[in-house]
Amino acid sequence: MSELRKDPITRRWVIISTERAGRPNNYIKSEEVIENFCPFDYGNENTTPSEILSFRRPNTRPNTSGWWVRVVPNKFPALYKDAELKKSGHGMYDKITGFGYHEVIIETPEHNTSFSKMSDKQINEVIWAYLKRFVEIKKDKKVKYIQIFKNHGKEAGASLVHPHSQIIATPIVPYNILEELNGAENYYKFKDRCIYCDIIEQEIMEKDRVIQKTENFIAFEPYAARFPYETWILPLKHDSNFExxxxxxxxxxxLSSILHTVFKKFDKTLGNPPFNMVVHTAPFIEGIEKIFHWHIEIIPRLTNLAGFEWGTGFYINSVLPEKAAEDLRREEIL
Structure with missing residues (x-):
């Protein structure tokens, strides 16, 4: 039987249709990509733009070997930090010049690896790189939002196999974040509580969708998950800002450890799936500290969006979130 579930934050409806899981070729299989040359590989530092940040051995020079994490400008940026920020109109339409930041975090010197195979320590270093660049970019008052994200696999939009993440900073607050923010604000006005904190409390109470809980974080399948095995990680203590x-x-x-565990469980359950990972943090707007709760969303790219989804805004999820959580909990991680 199918059912419709409503996301309490965005008020978006999702169709849970487990019967569709039996369709032929239901899940996307990750394609093996063969690269003859990778600019992110150890020893190829001169083929990327000059590094902005690196964690490296003492007495090694920038843009040479000796690093374990590097951050460089994207060679083909979506936005440019040197562009003049200018807003204008074109009749009834609005436009802004392409100001912003677009950077790449090269997560490891190892080409053929992933978050699931890295150590907690290496993932910890990647998160530190996220934070250092987040804090530095935020100093630019023209920036209104910073999106940290990771695409893994060709099907998830990754153009290179080498493990990497990206940061894009924009002069406007993205629509998806505004949608979350509006939902959280409406809930807070009605109940005088953070909706994310209430979600955490209910997930802990019910337990059915929880994958792992640590002293400070919880990983779970959202009640109205849009995608099979969609997983969220939230800090247990209320905080609006990732930084x-x-x-x-x-x-x-x-945080590094719980991320590592989740990705190892993905590998065992789903076989190193393509995925997108995004950090949702509060936009740089005053007065929203009580209503927003930063979190990480991980979306395995197991299915494609088709005409119904594009035409209606509905998502069809073929795996019951409770079943997905059970599958992931079952996998023992050494």
Whole structure:
């Protein structure tokens, strides 16, 4: 039997249709990509733009070997930090010049690896790179939002196999974030509570959708998951800004560990699936600290959106979130 579930934050409806899981070729299989040359490989540092940040051995020069994490400008940026920020109209239409930041975090010198195969320590270093660039870019008052994201696999939009993440900073707040923010604000006005904190409390109480809970984080399948095995990670303590964890190295390492566990479970259950990972943090707007709760969303790219989804805004998920959580919990991680 199918059922419709409503996302309490965005108020978007999702169709849960487990019968569709039996369709032929239901899940996308990750394609093997063969690269003859990779600019992110160790020793090819001169083929990327000059690094902005790197974690490297003492007495090694920038843009040479000796690093374990590098951050460089995207060679083909969507936005340009040197562009003049100018807003204008074209009749009834609005436009803004292409100001912003677009950077690449090269997560490891190892070409053929992934988050599931890295150590907690290496993932911890990647998160530190996220934070350092987030804090630095935020100093530019023309920036209104910073999106940290990771595409893994050709099907998820990754153009290179080498493990990497990206940061794009924009002069406007993206629509999806505004949608979340509006939903969280409406809930807070009605109940005087953070909707994300209430979600955490209910997930802990019901347990059916929880994958893992640590001292400071929870990983679970959202009640109205849009995609099979969609997973969210939230800090248990209310906080609107991702950058706040910079104050506590132990919390950063704990986040690294729960991320590592989730991806190892994905590998065992789904076989190293293509995925998108995004960090949702509060936009740079005053007065929203109580209503927004930063979190990470991980979306395995197992199915394609088709005409119904594009035409209606509905998502069809063929795996019951409770079943997905059970599958992931079952996998023992050493």
């Amino acid at each position: 706040s964890i910079e104050r506590d190295p132990n919390i950063i390492f704990e």
